[in-house]
Amino acid sequence: MTDANSPANALPVHAAVRDAKGFTGPIFSVLPGFRLAMGVTLLALGLVVALPLTALVLKAAGVGPLAFWEIASSPRTLAALRLSFGAALAAALINVVFGTLIAWVLARYEFPGRRVIDALVDLPFALPTAVAGIALSALYAENGWIGGLLAPFGIKIAYTPLGVVIALAFIGLPFVVRAVQPVFEELERDVEEAAVLLGAGRLRTAFRVILPAALPAVVTGFSLALARAIGEYGSVIFIAGNLPMISEIAPLLIVIKLEAFDYAGATVVATMMLGLSFLILLGVNAALAMRQRRFARV
Amino acid sequence: MSSVASETKFVRGLLIGVALIFLALFVVAPLGVVFVEALRKGVGFFVETLREPDAQAAVQLTVLVAAIAVPVNIVIGLAAAWAIAKFEFKGKAALITLLDLPFSVSPVVSGLIYVLLFGAQGWFGTWLKDYNVQIIFAVPGIVLATIFVTFPFVARELIPLMQAQGSVEEEAALMLGASGWRTFFTVTLPNVKWGLLYGVLLCNARAMGEFGAVSVVSGHIRGMTDTIPLHVEILYNEYNYAGAFAMASLLAGLALVTLILKTFLEWRHGDQLAAAKRH
Numbered sequence: 001m002t003d004a005n006s007p008a009n010a011l012p013v014h015a016a017v018r019d020a021k022g023f024t025g026p027i028f029s030v031l032p033g034f035r036l037a038m039g040v041t042l043l044a045l046g047l048v049v050a051l052p053l054t055a056l057v058l059k060a061a062g063v064g065p066l067a068f069w070e071i072a073s074s075p076r077t078l079a080a081l082r083l084s085f086g087a088a089l090a091a092a093l094i095n096v097v098f099g100t101l102i103a104w105v106l107a108r109y110e111f112p113g114r115r116v117i118d119a120l121v122d123l124p125f126a127l128p129t130a131v132a133g134i135a136l137s138a139l140y141a142e143n144g145w146i147g148g149l150l151a152p153f154g155i156k157i158a159y160t161p162l163g164v165v166i167a168l169a170f171i172g173l174p175f176v177v178r179a180v181q182p183v184f185e186e187l188e189r190d191v192e193e194a195a196v197l198l199g200a201g202r203l204r205t206a207f208r209v210i211l212p213a214a215l216p217a218v219v220t221g222f223s224l225a226l227a228r229a230i231g232e233y234g235s236v237i238f239i240a241g242n243l244p245m246i247s248e249i250a251p252l253l254i255v256i257k258l259e260a261f262d263y264a265g266a267t268v269v270a271t272m273m274l275g276l277s278f279l280i281l282l283g284v285n286a287a288l289a290m291r292q293r294r295f296a297r298v
Numbered sequence: 299m300s301s302v303a304s305e306t307k308f309v310r311g312l313l314i315g316v317a318l319i320f321l322a323l324f325v326v327a328p329l330g331v332v333f334v335e336a337l338r339k340g341v342g343f344f345v346e347t348l349r350e351p352d353a354q355a356a357v358q359l360t361v362l363v364a365a366i367a368v369p370v371n372i373v374i375g376l377a378a379a380w381a382i383a384k385f386e387f388k389g390k391a392a393l394i395t396l397l398d399l400p401f402s403v404s405p406v407v408s409g410l411i412y413v414l415l416f417g418a419q420g421w422f423g424t425w426l427k428d429y430n431v432q433i434i435f436a437v438p439g440i441v442l443a444t445i446f447v448t449f450p451f452v453a454r455e456l457i458p459l460m461q462a463q464g465s466v467e468e469e470a471a472l473m474l475g476a477s478g479w480r481t482f483f484t485v486t487l488p489n490v491k492w493g494l495l496y497g498v499l500l501c502n503a504r505a506m507g508e509f510g511a512v513s514v515v516s517g518h519i520r521g522m523t524d525t526i527p528l529h530v531e532i533l534y535n536e537y538n539y540a541g542a543f544a545m546a547s548l549l550a551g552l553a554l555v556t557l558i559l560k561t562f563l564e565w566r567h568g569d570q571l572a573a574a575k576r577h
Contacts, residue, residue: 030469032478034385040377044370045396048446052411053399055421059414098320105317109310117318119561123325125500126553126560128507129405130527131546134534135328138335138543145327170324202305231404234509234527238534251406251510258410258514263419270407277402 060271063264071268076244077253081272083161084250088229091168092176095225099176100211100218106177107184121177124170129234136167137239159241164249167235172225179221183214216288223284230277332550335543347533347544355521356529356545359437363512363525364505367444371501372494375452380486383460384468394457400449408446409514412439435517440525443511448501455497459490459571492567496560503556507549 060068071077106118124132140147140157147158157163187210195205211218233251241247250273257266305313337344347353378397382390400408414420416433426433433439467489471481487494509527516523524532526549534542564571 029385029465030472031384031465031481032472033380033482037377037381038385038387040374041381041393041397044374044377044449045393048442048449049396049399052415052446053403055414056407056411098317101313102317102321105314109314111314115561117321119557120321120325122557122560123329123553126503126556127329128503128509128527128549128553130509130530131332131507131549131553132328134530134539134542134546135332135335135550138331138539139327145331146323170328173324202309227402231402231407233404233406234513251404254404254406254410255514258413261419263414263417266410267414270404270410273404274407281402 059267063268068268071265072272077269079245080248080250080253084230087164087168088226090165091172091229092222092226094169095172095176096218096222099173100180103177103180104184107181122174125174132170132235133238158239161247163239164236167239168229168232171232171235172229175224176221180214180217183217187213219288223281227277332543332546336547339540343540344544347541352521356524356526360506360525363441363444364502366441367448367505368502370445371448371452375456378453379456379460382457384465397453398450400446405510406514408511409443412442412515434515439515440512443515444505444508447508447511448504451501452497455493456490459493463489492570496563496571499556499559506552
């Protein structure tokens with residue numbers, strides 16, 4: 001994707017300047033406008049992104065370690081964080097299974113309506129979260145189209161933690177499909193054919209040849225879906241029921257604290273959420289890097 | 299499909315079937331239920347809901363917010379892409395990460411950070427009060443929060459596209475005597491127009507549909523600081539389900555139009571899009 005960084009695309013003069021002087025700052029280019037473009041970018045980044053996020057960090061630091069710990073370790077905070085992260089994990093795993101399957105079907109099979117379905121996969125991206133929220137709660141309520149089918153079996157989805165998982169799985173689906181689909185499209189058929197000729201069954205080929213090739217993309221899709229689900233608010237609050245300690249997600253707890261003008265409490269929960277998601281993403285990236293290193297050695 | 303490396307007809311049918319059922323339950327049903335519920339009390343009620351003054355105000359505010367946030371993001375996105383794609387400098391990777399940051403922040407936190415800055419007890423709270431400027435619980439806060447959550451859309455579409463295109467054409471234009479601005483408007487912009495449109499499309503959809511961030515900073519004043527998504531919530535919490543779904547159907551319609559245009563762009567101009575199928 002970043003072909004322009006390769007020497008092939010840079011003008012020879014660029015390379016010459018860099019090599020001769022070990023230049024690493026804004027290097028010579030005949031194009032004008034670097035200062036203006038960079039100035040606008042940095043100004044906007046500073047005002048819109050960096051300054052407000054700094055305010056959050058400083059506010060959290062200003063709470064004081066004791067008060068911070070007290071809010072962070074309160075049963076209600078812990079329950080909200082556990083639900084947000086647990087439901088996000090469950091939803092991301094659902095997305096890995098069905099997202100990979102859908103990606104395979106869209107990449108490999110021809111069937112009527114494939115293009116329409118391919119486009120529809122992006123609906124959760126395009127549909128505003130509040131709309132998704134009320135639509136899902138209408139569907140999964142006891143008198144809804146789907147909830148009504150499950151009610152006779154004693155399965156309740158809307159207004160339970162299960163509802164949270166459903167909403168998060170809806171939101172995260174496109175991340176996995178779109179991450180994995182290109183890999184399946186570009187996978188060399190020869191490798192699969194070789195596996196078959198060497199005597200592997202189709203199932204064995206799938207698990208020993210195809211899925212390992214797609215694994216990094218699956219993990220990437222999983223982590224994107226997970227990150228999105230942890231912070232998700234609009235699609236969840238309508239279907240969750242929002243009972244403290246049971247079906248109250250962390251973002252909702254932030255909103256509740258804000259509405260009570262408890263800025264410190266809201267900031268602490270927000271910091272915990274950001275910190276934990278950061279650690280998870282760090283772990284996922286480290287796992288991907290380790291796998292890559294292992295393969296490089298072989 | 300006649301390759302040795304392909305599934306039996308039965309397995310293929312089974313996989314397609316499972317995928318279709320999952321998508322029908324998970325994606326198509328929620329979309330369908332919006333329109334069905336919106337028309338539950340008849341077309342008359344539907345039209346009446348949308349013509350209410352509060353609903354009209356919500357539509358106007360949503361359009362206004364998008365009309366500010368989208369152009370701001372176009373300017374920022376073009377500037378960022380120009381700096382990042384056409385020049386080499388230290389810290390480029392860090393800058394790209396920063397540009398993408400709003401996507402990994404919870405919408406609620408995106409609103410919270412502006413409350414901490416501009417709210418009554420925020421950094422600039424007393425100063426703003428002295429000058430009688432209201433940002434939180436007012437339109438400026440909604441616009442700021444919307445710009446934050448839509449910040450990466452245009453830039454992340456344009457950067458890979460302009461990187462792939464390189465600077466050869468611009469250099470030729472400059473050598474032939476065109477000014478910098480003229481080069482930008484007659485060479486660069488036409489080269490990236492479809493990518494820009496793609497980014498704007500996604501940016502606009504998010505700007506008009508954003509709920510979490512806007513909900514935190516809006517204050518929910520009916521007819522004043524309510525956008526369409528917030529009005530959906532208000533009607534829903536008042537148990538006016540048909541009304542809530544009527545408002546929601548406007549946004550669902552917008553989502554469908556966005557998807558159709560997006561698919562059309564990917565199909566017709568896929569070669570000139572960087573992020574087609576990639577997000």
